[in-house]
Amino acid sequence: MKVSVxxxxxxxxxxxxxxxxxxxxxxxxxxxxxxLNAEPPAELHDAVREAADVCPAAAITLRTAP
Incomplete structure (x- = not known):
């Protein structure tokens, strides 16, 4: 997973x-x-998805790492 804001x-x-x-x-x-971490470890992926889902401004983008 790659995260950008x-x-x-x-x-x-x-x-x-x-x-x-x-x-x-x-x-x-x-x-x-x-x-803080653009490529978080797998154990944090659920939390990162939740963060993106609850962001009121839709400022978080998630991509699947190749």
Missing amino acids: DEDKCCGAGSCVLAAPDVFDQRDEDGVVVL
């Missing part, structure tokens, strides 16, 4: 951080998402 779309809700704190964080100054 669109910082311009991010509204700073923090839902991704709650769902997958090992993969996402937020900038202190404005709450915009910070991607």
